[in-house]
Amino acid sequence: MRFFPDSYTFLSIGSFALRWYAITLIAGVIAAYLLTSKGMKAHGYDVDTVDEMLVLCMIGGVLGGRIFWVLENLPEYLKYIPYIFALSDGGFDILGTIVGISAMMFFYCTRRHMSTLRTMDVVMPSLLLFAVIARFGRSFADVAIWFANGIDLIGFLVLYFFVRPYHEGRRRGDVAAIGFMFIALSRLICMVLRWDPTAKGVMIPAVCVELFGIALYYVVHKRRPTKPIVLFDLDGTIMDTRSMVIQCFKYLYMRYNDPLNFTKDKRNLVFRLPLKEAMEKLFPDQDADQLCDEYRKYQSSFSWSDSVSLFPNVKTTLDELWQNGYVLGIVSTRMTSSCESWLRQLDLSHCFGTILGRDLYTDLKPQPGGILYAGRKLKRGHDSCVYVGDGLNDIRAAKAAGVYSVAFISDPSKREAIEELNPNRIITDMSELKELLNENHEWADENC
16 A cells, blocks of 8 residues: 555555545535535525535536547547547546536526526536636646646635625626636636646637627626516515404413503514514413414404404505516415415405415424425426515525515514514515516525
8 A cells, every 4th residue: 555656646555546636526526515505505495406416417517528528539539439438538628517517407497496597606606616626636747737726716716705795786697607707718728828738729619618608697687587476474464463463462361361461562572573482472481382372273263354454555566466477475374274264355365376374384484494385386486586574584484595585564663673684675565565576686685
């Protein structure tokens, strides 16, 4: 067993040799996977999605890298065609690898109702990081590769720390477009200056990728963002249920406390906090989960038709959005049957393409389960999605899903707590939503 027998090898045992390039290739895959996982999680995607993407990226990377390599060395491979499939010769082109991965991402995103541009904005910096780390293994044998790696490292730093973060004028697809331009330019420089021996001097593929990046940048800045799906909470957002809520809490106070202790400050607290947190504050000696169940059971035992109404301008706004082709949905912590019943009474059922109560999805608010499931059920995904809610958990769920959060505030006492969560927008009248949806930007959380 020998360590570092030559500049290409980390370890040799008899006829077995562990190359530096193999080690750095694996390290590059791991680093790219971790960075992509972080970005996709911020967009509301789980680890299973990232794992599926990794498998497809590896397949696309191998195929794309090999195809580009063979095209660049076509005269040699035409002499003996079976060598095209001899992957053991190590012939892979980094530019082709990235193109192959991008093609696989387009296929995957289309099938999963995901935004290809948003996904590629996450993946592109990871691809550059992968290229830097993977190529590092060959730099021990060829000092010139350090220069090529330096260019790609600069590209990664610029994309990740300057282009990727949200800023005025940034468009979905900017990171991907600039990434394509930078990678192709880097490849052309390596060909001209002979910094990377794998760059054989066939410039046509690099020029094509450069032109594609320029065209993509132009298109993403000219296109109007996709019309989003618009999801709503029900209680406190569409329906004014304040009178009903007060009466339900009075019932609990009669059972477990004294109704005289249900002061104005405590009533305000009820509307500022999620239900379970309110129970914990108001009834510290009782089981909060049990109280929530009792609260819901008591509420479902009456019709409350005289205690519930629509907020001003809700019906006209929803009707207008529906008539203008917006896909609308409800994501509530009520039972689905209760949501449907109330919407029928309020003559709003026709507006909504999906109505989800807590019995239809897991990971209740503040987790993003309902929002994510609504996007899948509508076959639109959640990459262009607005969620409108009045509660703290509504905004938390929207943030966790990476969607555009709109806080609807009908009670000024809730404003300070809502503002601390930094929703994308705050409205005080539902009619403001129509003007908001006419704005020209992407419909996702700007902080992703």
